[in-house]
Amino acid sequence: MILLGANMPTSVYGLYRSEFGFTPTIQTLIYGVYVAGLVPALLFFGPLSDFLGRRAVLLMSLALSVAGTLVLAFADATVWLFLGRIAQGIAVGAVSAAGSAALVEQEPTFDHRRAALVSTVTGALGGALGPLVSGAIAQYLPQPLRLPYLIFLVAFVPALIVLLLLPRGVRTARPKSLFQIPRVPAVIQQTFWLSSLAVALSWGAVGLFQSVVPSWMTSLLGINNLLLAGGAAALVMICSVIAQLGGSRMDPRASTIVGLGILALGMIGLLVVDIVPSLALLSVVTIVVGAGHGLVFAGGMKRVNAAARAHARESHGAILAAFFTVSYAGLAIPSILAGIAITVQGMQTAIIELSIIGAVLCLVMMTFNARAARRYP
Numbered sequence: 047m048i049l050l051g052a053n054m055p056t057s058v059y060g061l062y063r064s065e066f067g068f069t070p071t072i073q074t075l076i077y078g079v080y081v082a083g084l085v086p087a088l089l090f091f092g093p094l095s096d097f098l099g100r101r102a103v104l105l106m107s108l109a110l111s112v113a114g115t116l117v118l119a120f121a122d123a124t125v126w127l128f129l130g131r132i133a134q135g136i137a138v139g140a141v142s143a144a145g146s147a148a149l150v151e152q153e154p155t156f157d158h159r160r161a162a163l164v165s166t167v168t169g170a171l172g173g174a175l176g177p178l179v180s181g182a183i184a185q186y187l188p189q190p191l192r193l194p195y196l197i198f199l200v201a202f203v204p205a206l207i208v209l210l211l212l213p214r215g216v217r218t219a220r221p222k223s224l225f226q227i228p229r230v231p232a233v234i235q236q237t238f239w240l241s242s243l244a245v246a247l248s249w250g251a252v253g254l255f256q257s258v259v260p261s262w263m264t265s266l267l268g269i270n271n272l273l274l275a276g277g278a279a280a281l282v283m284i285c286s287v288i289a290q291l292g293g294s295r296m297d298p299r300a301s302t303i304v305g306l307g308i309l310a311l312g313m314i315g316l317l318v319v320d321i322v323p324s325l326a327l328l329s330v331v332t333i334v335v336g337a338g339h340g341l342v343f344a345g346g347m348k349r350v351n352a353a354a355r356a357h358a359r360e361s362h363g364a365i366l367a368a369f370f371t372v373s374y375a376g377l378a379i380p381s382i383l384a385g386i387a388i389t390v391q392g393m394q395t396a397i398i399e400l401s402i403i404g405a406v407l408c409l410v411m412m413t414f415n416a417r418a419a420r421r422y423p
Contacts, residue, residue: 047205048111048141049169052080052134053176054194055118055127056256057276058184060264061191066124070261074385076127077257078378080135085371087139092367096360100148101212107140108209112202119195142169142370148212161351163344167290170340174283177256181276190272230368231361234353240418241346242369244302244411246376248342251309251335251404254316255282257381258388258397259328265393266323278332285336290344298348299419305341306412310405312338317401320394338408346373380404 055062059073068076095103114133121127149161183197184190230238260275269275293301315331347369354365380400387396 047172047201048107048134048137049172050176050179050201051111051115051172051195051198052138053173053256053279054180054198055131056177056260056279057181057272058191058194059257060261060275061184061272062124062127063261065191066127068124069385070258070388071382071385072124073261074257074381074388076124076131078253078382079128080131080138081374081378083132083135084139084142084374087136088142088367088371088374091140091144092364095144095148096362096364100144101209103140103144104148104209104212105206107137107144108202108205110134110137110140112199115195115199119192119199121191138374139370142366142374163290163294163348165347167287170283170286170290170343173252173256174280174287176280177260177276178273178280181273181280185272229361230365231358233357234350234365236418237349237353238365238369240411240415241302241349242372243376244306244342244415245346245369245373247404247407247411248305248309248339249373249377250380251313251408252282252286252339253377253381254384254400254404255279255332255335258384259332262393262397263325263328266320267325267328269325278328281329281332282336282339285333286340286343289337289340293341293344296341296345298345298352299415301341301345302349303412303415303419305338305343305345306408306415307338308334309338309342310408310412313401313404313408317398317405320397320401 055077059077062068062076063073091103091106110133114130114137117126117130117133121130145165149165179198180194183194187193256279259278263269263275263278289305293304296304312331312335315327315334319328319331350365350369354362358365384396384400387399391399
């Protein structure tokens with residue numbers, strides 16, 4: 047639910063640009079700035095959820111999400127868009143570590159793989175439904191920059207009821223500091239970094255579809271329908287969900303390696319679309335990138351969850367906070383760099399450069415993961 051709300055602005059960034067007159071750089075900064083709230087929230091709420099229990103932190107995240115949604119609904123200047131996105135980022139950060147850990151604790155058989163799958167699938171569904179819902183409402187109903195958020199607020203009522211019924215969960219001793227840089231135990235560091243950096247790359251590819259591709263469709267293909275533009279961002283996440291479900295029985299390391307290879311193909315596909323514009327081809331590329339993201343994200347989450355449960359159960363929330371910190375940095379940084387490149391060099395040149403860099407990085411990370419799998423089977 048909270049991730050759905052955080053992805054609702056995706057479909058209406060073009061309207062915000064027309065309304066407030068900002069550049070592509072500002073657009074991608076608005077998209078990515080919520081990481082400025084998300085990362086500190088992960089570092090604070092991850093350890094806090096180990097101490098207070100998951101339910102308390104999840105209730106806080108819901109309240110913050112409501113606040114961010116209200117700010118965006120009534121924004122009348124660019125600065126309010128930044129503040130609303132930061133509030134959404136804090137909410138996403140709080141729910142990411144606490145929610146994932148809660149799923150592991152509430153899974154009846156303590157099956158960390160199933161819990162990780164549920165976590166990644168529900169997060170991806172939120173990412174898919176956000177731009178789709180807001181795009182439909184903004185395209186076909188009045189007040190496109192306000193009504194999507196106000197309608198969305200109604201959905202918080204059942205979410206609040208579910209959270210109030212959730213058990214408080216496991217609590218640990220109070221940490222020395224509630225705001226701390228999570229320390230990943232040495233025994234799981236290789237698994238952690240191979241997984242989290244791969245996931246960061248996958249989110250970087252998805253971030254382009256959520257921040258840049260809707261505007262790219264308008265300039266490259268002449269498409270002005272908000273639902274269709276939001277549909278591209280939704281399709282990549284829907285395909286991610288399908289890939290996660292279809293690959294749920296894959297070995298997590300194999301899932302990560304295969305997913306990175308698919309992502310590399312998707313980034314090359316973006317390069318082709320930039321040279322030979324085609325909505326059909328862009329749709330195929332979107333499906334490929336979504337599938338690659340789903341396999342990488344699911345594989346990475348399973349590997350980190352398994353390592354944390356086996357070697358550092360008392361710090362599970364903090365380790366997941368570190369995992370999501372790296373992952374969401376991958377979401378924001380490429381999008382912001384894309385906005386700067388588009389402003390300075392133009393859309394076509396920027397997309398070509400980003401596609402090549404993205405494909406190379408995916409292949410490099412795939413090689414590292416494959417070597418580790420052969421060395422430690």
